[in-house]
Structures are given as C-alpha cells and as structure tokens.
Amino acid sequence: MSSNPYETDLDRNEANYQPLTPLAHLERAALVHPDHIAIIHGAMRVTYRVFLERSKRLANAIAALAIGKGDTVSVMLPNTPAMLEAHHGIPMTGAVLHCINTRLDPQAIAFQLDHADCKVLIVDREFSAVMAEALALAKVSPVVIDYDDAEYPEDAPFPKGPPIGQHDYEAFILAASSDFTRTAPDDEWDSISLNYTSGTTGNPKGVVYHHRGAALMGYSNVIASGMGPHPVYLWTLPMFHCNGWCFPWTLGVVGGTHVCLRWVRAKAMYEAIAEHGVTHLCGAPIVMSILLNAPDHEKRDFSHTVSFNTAAAPPPEAVLAGMAEAGFEVVHLYGLTETYGPAVVNEWKAEWSALEPGARITKKARQGVRYPALENLAVMDPGTMQKTPADGQTIGEVMFRGNIVMKGYLKNPEASAEAFRGGWFHSGDLGVMHPDGYLQLKDRSKDIIISGGENISSIEVEDALYKHPAILAAAVVARPDDKWGETPCAFVELRLGYSLSENDVIEHCRVLLARFKCPRTVIFREIPKTSTGKIQKFLLRDEFKSTD
Incomplete structure (x- = not known):
C-alpha cells in the first residue's frame, strides 16, 4: 500500500501554520501604518x-x-x-x-x-x-x-x-x-x-x-463592502451587536479609521461624513430614515459617495431613491447573530443598473449570495434536508454551512444540536433560491400567516405597504380569526404631516396584492423596535394574546 507523497515528511509546524485570529489585523496595521489615524472620537485622535x-x-x-x-x-x-x-x-x-x-x-x-x-x-x-x-x-x-x-x-x-x-x-x-x-x-x-x-x-x-471565523470575517467584510485602502468607517451600528458585524477587527486589514459615535443622531452623522470623509457605515433602516428626514439645518453637503450597508428587510424604492440622491449607495446584506452578522450580500452586477426601475428594485430586494468566507448557502426542506428547486418560487428554510457559523450555544447542547441538525445551521428564515443562485427571503417561519389554509408572507405585505409615500414604517403580523384561523394585521407609522384611514391602506394593498393577502385590519401607532432598529413583531403579536 503506497503512501501519499504529499503527506509524507510534509508536517505542520510553527513556520508554515499559524492559527487564524483577527488580532493579527491590528498588529499588522500598527506595523505598516503606525502614524495613521485609527480612531476618531470627538476631539480625540488615536494612531x-x-x-x-x-x-x-x-x-x-x-x-x-x-x-x-x-x-x-x-x-x-x-x-x-x-x-x-x-x-x-x-x-x-x-x-x-x-x-x-x-x-x-x-x-x-x-x-x-x-x-x-x-x-x-x-x-x-x-x-x-x-x-x-x-x-x-x-x-x-x-x-x-x-x-x-x-x-x-x-x-x-x-x-x-x-x-x-x-x-x-x-x-x-x-x-x-x-x-x-x-x-x-x-x-x-x-x-x-x-x-x-x-x-x-x-x-x-x-x-x-x-x-478563525472572526479573522475570516475581516477579509470578507472588506470584499463585500468594497473597501479600498484606508477607508473611514462611521460607527452607527452598535458594537455590541454581533461584535459590530466584526468590523472592529475588519478595519485593521486595510488600515481604516474608526469614527466613534456614542449615539445616533442626524447632525453628528452628517458632520462626520463631511468633516472626516466617511466612506462606509452600517445600520438598520431607521438610520436611513434619520438621515433622510433630518431638517435641512442639520444636513451637510459632501461630494463623495458613502457606502451604506443594511441588513434588514430590503428598503422600499422611495428610500433607495432618496438615499441615492443624498449621496449614499445602499448595499443589502443578510445574516444572523449565529453567522457573525452578515453572511450574505446582494452582490450587484453592472448590467442590472441599466434595467428599468421596477426590475432594478426587484433585483435590489433579494438578499443575495454567500459571503466569500461562507462555504455553503442553501434553501432546503427542513423535513427531508433536500435542497428546494432554484426556481424563485419554492419556499424552504435558509441554511448555512461554513467557517463563519457559530461554535454553538453556550451551556445549551440541546439547542446547539437542533440548530445544527443534519449538518447545516438552521436559520429559521424562509426563502426561495432564484435560478441565478441569489437568495430571497420570504419570512421568518414564525411570521408566516396561515389564512384559510393559504400561506401569506408578512414581508410581501410589508413591501406593498412601504410603496405608499405616506408610510414611514410598517409591520404585519397574524391576528387570530374565528373564520380564517389568522388574518394579516398591519401596524403602520405615518410620515410627519400625512394622514391615512384604514380603508386607504387596504385599498392601496389591493392594487398590489391578491385580495386574500391584504390586511384585514390596520392599526396606526409607533412600532416597537430593538436598539439596533429591528421591528419587534413578537410584541405586536402579544397584543392579540391579551385582547382576542
């Protein structure tokens, strides 16, 4: 029996193998760019x-x-x-x-x-x-x-x-x-x-x-965000959230500058962009809203384009257009805490920019393809653990496999085993895979509304709501119904100076959706959000537990 010559006398040693760590990114940056500004915080400058x-x-x-x-x-x-x-x-x-x-x-x-x-x-x-x-x-x-x-x-x-x-x-x-x-x-x-x-x-x-995962995220974030040498990154995303999507470690790869912001407000963001030449930032849709709806006296002019990474539901067309006009290029990402933050990016293709607006927005709405550091991304039937057809129609559970998937849940082997069942990380998100390999989310499994035996995607209904110019924020949840089991209920926040009736909202949706998908009830109120700007649908669902 012959031995493999590529494994004989070719041993791993300290000279040819070192464990990956994101700590090496800072060490290299300090060696190569010792006097470059690494951190800006108020009047403070740190090399x-x-x-x-x-x-x-x-x-x-x-x-x-x-x-x-x-x-x-x-x-x-x-x-x-x-x-x-x-x-x-x-x-x-x-x-x-x-x-x-x-x-x-x-x-x-x-x-x-x-x-x-x-x-x-x-x-x-x-x-x-x-x-x-x-x-x-x-x-x-x-x-x-x-x-x-x-x-x-x-x-x-x-x-x-x-x-x-x-x-x-x-x-x-x-x-x-x-x-x-x-x-x-x-x-x-x-x-x-x-x-x-x-x-x-x-x-x-x-x-x-x-x-290992944190180190690889450093390289992947640079690629997915299109960072060149010495980018200037504005901290609007909380660093406590998925370790700031691993960007505290990422900027050392390219000798970037961290611009710290203790709390998010429009005037400080515009000042940082104009005065420090911010090139990149990450944030939830609420950050876009703050930027776009800021009073004129808080805004500042800047001549360059700022890359804005966002990882929630795809922004509506009006928001994308407003961001572009204001000087921001929105990059759509997707991931979970369990995947070190973003693990999927809507990698834009030049030919899509020539599409008519409706088709271009359809492309923008997709979550995208796997990060360079993610080995596999699939939409699968969680029962059979078989991949669904890549037809853009067949819904399955989004699953991940690779080096930027968590080790597991601390002191919770049962939850870890369930999350990794079948050799894949189960996201709990439902989506479809398009023929070109781009993923599109349809909903969280717990957010699907089952009305009269029909599955209704809350994301699809929310997309329709966001097309109304008067609607600032929207969330759709299932409301218990004696006849249908569940019906869609829309919670809506209006833009300042606008007014709508429940019937106005429902009629707007009927133009864009099948009638059974349209909200049966509309509630106008402030929508609860997390500190990172994500809508807390569970709080909205809980309201019906006590009232119905």
Whole structure:
C-alpha cells in the first residue's frame, strides 16, 4: 500500500501554520501604518501605534487579575475607543469578550452575567444605575471597572452616573505595561466572543464565536463592502451587536479609521461624513430614515459617495431613491447573530443598473449570495434536508454551512444540536433560491400567516405597504380569526404631516396584492423596535394574546 507523497515528511509546524485570529489585523496595521489615524472620537485622535499599545495595556491589566483562557470579560459600552480596545485587548489574554446590549433591563443583564460566569466587567458610567441594579440581582461578583468617556457629548441623552467599580478604566490600563506578547489563540477554534440572542421567547441563548471565523470575517467584510485602502468607517451600528458585524477587527486589514459615535443622531452623522470623509457605515433602516428626514439645518453637503450597508428587510424604492440622491449607495446584506452578522450580500452586477426601475428594485430586494468566507448557502426542506428547486418560487428554510457559523450555544447542547441538525445551521428564515443562485427571503417561519389554509408572507405585505409615500414604517403580523384561523394585521407609522384611514391602506394593498393577502385590519401607532432598529413583531403579536 503506497503512501501519499504529499503527506509524507510534509508536517505542520510553527513556520508554515499559524492559527487564524483577527488580532493579527491590528498588529499588522500598527506595523505598516503606525502614524495613521485609527480612531476618531470627538476631539480625540488615536494612531494605530497607540491603539495597539493601549490594547496591550488592557491585556496586561486584565491578565494581572488572573484572567485567561476560558474566562469571560463582560463590557457594557457604547461605540467608544474603549469598546474597540476591548475587542483586541481582552482576546489577547485568551479570555472571551462578552458585549452587553446597552438597552437591556437589570434582570436581563443579570441573567447574562451569571450565565457567562463573568469575572471582570467594564461599564460606561452612562449605564451605572442599571448595572448597579443588575449586579445586585446577579450571583456573580466580578471585578468592576468604570469607563469615564472624556469625550462625552454635551447633548447626550443620559447623564453620567456615579462610579460603581473598584477601578477607573483609564487609570487601570495606564498603570499596566504596553509590552505584551500575545499568546492567544492556541487553536483558531478557541472562543473569542460571546453574544446573546434577543431572547423573544424564554431566556436568550449565548452564541459563541471563534478566532478563525472572526479573522475570516475581516477579509470578507472588506470584499463585500468594497473597501479600498484606508477607508473611514462611521460607527452607527452598535458594537455590541454581533461584535459590530466584526468590523472592529475588519478595519485593521486595510488600515481604516474608526469614527466613534456614542449615539445616533442626524447632525453628528452628517458632520462626520463631511468633516472626516466617511466612506462606509452600517445600520438598520431607521438610520436611513434619520438621515433622510433630518431638517435641512442639520444636513451637510459632501461630494463623495458613502457606502451604506443594511441588513434588514430590503428598503422600499422611495428610500433607495432618496438615499441615492443624498449621496449614499445602499448595499443589502443578510445574516444572523449565529453567522457573525452578515453572511450574505446582494452582490450587484453592472448590467442590472441599466434595467428599468421596477426590475432594478426587484433585483435590489433579494438578499443575495454567500459571503466569500461562507462555504455553503442553501434553501432546503427542513423535513427531508433536500435542497428546494432554484426556481424563485419554492419556499424552504435558509441554511448555512461554513467557517463563519457559530461554535454553538453556550451551556445549551440541546439547542446547539437542533440548530445544527443534519449538518447545516438552521436559520429559521424562509426563502426561495432564484435560478441565478441569489437568495430571497420570504419570512421568518414564525411570521408566516396561515389564512384559510393559504400561506401569506408578512414581508410581501410589508413591501406593498412601504410603496405608499405616506408610510414611514410598517409591520404585519397574524391576528387570530374565528373564520380564517389568522388574518394579516398591519401596524403602520405615518410620515410627519400625512394622514391615512384604514380603508386607504387596504385599498392601496389591493392594487398590489391578491385580495386574500391584504390586511384585514390596520392599526396606526409607533412600532416597537430593538436598539439596533429591528421591528419587534413578537410584541405586536402579544397584543392579540391579551385582547382576542
């Protein structure tokens, strides 16, 4: 029996194999571009040399607390330099970074701290009060470090709270040496971060990322976003959300500049774009709405085109047109917390730009093709685990396979096994595959409305609603019905200065949809959204549980 000559005496060693890690991106940027501005925050300017030095100081300070591989360091920070330093300094020690949603209540925070077995906690003083309540409820007793943002804006919506920790962040890291030799990871499968799902039913699940996936996302984000050398990235997407879609690690690949923004408002965004030459940003549709509906005195002119990555439902035609006129090119992405954020991109083809507007919008509405770092994307029958025909009609469950799929759910083997059933990650999203290989979502499995035995896609109805110029936001959910089982109910937010009746909305939909798909009821009200701008349909469905 002959041996394989390509495996004989050709062994893996330190010279020809190193575990992938996104920490290498910052290290290279600091070596190649040490004096390039890495971070802008108010009047603060931080070079790549200093960014790396401060991250190493944080690593040393954390390590001095006997924190290392397998330990969890939690942070509750807005989009600030400390959050960027945490993404590098904490994993350098081998510890796992746990970013907490800044909008959570004390009970939810306490659950996460306990479930993650938090050892060290870094908290911005804006959140001192809620964190103090959470710590009183939690079983764990982490070392607490207060972050006092020197560039706290005068128009901040919340005042700073009193310190609640044993250390001040700035003093904590400046007392440590900047001489730190990274040893993590021993294996690229080592965990780098922990992100919790929204937990709309029961407790949230802890999604675990590894160094390999985060490193590959750095390259993939650069490609999918069309980033050239030294892009300028505006932080409107919260860094606590899927680790900011891994962009805290991504910009080091191309020596980019992070422009921090503690909270989203139109004037600050326009100022950053005009004054710092912002080239890229990511955000939910609500960010587009804020930009487009800003009063004229808050807007600023800029001569370049800004790439805007969004990953919710495809924006309606009027929004896309408005964004283009305002100087933004919208790039449609799709993904989940379990896929490190975006894993699908609507990769635009030049010939589509020549299509008539309706056909062009149809192309824009699709989620797209797999990220360069994703090995496989499919629409499958979850029962048979067979791929559905790529006909643009047959609905199945969207499934993922590859290196940017989570390790699994922390301390939840049953949920992990179910998510990975059949060797694929089950997204819970329903969609179709088009003949050209582009994916289009139809709905979440739980959001499909079954009326009289017919399946109605809430996304399809919402698309029709957004075509009305008076409608700012819309969400469609199933309303229990004695005769039909369920019927579509539309929740609608109107633009300022507009008025519509329920009949106006229904008649508008009847022009665009089959009659059985049209809303039977319309409720005009503010629609609840998450801190990242996603509509919380479960809250709308819950209203019917108590009223019907």
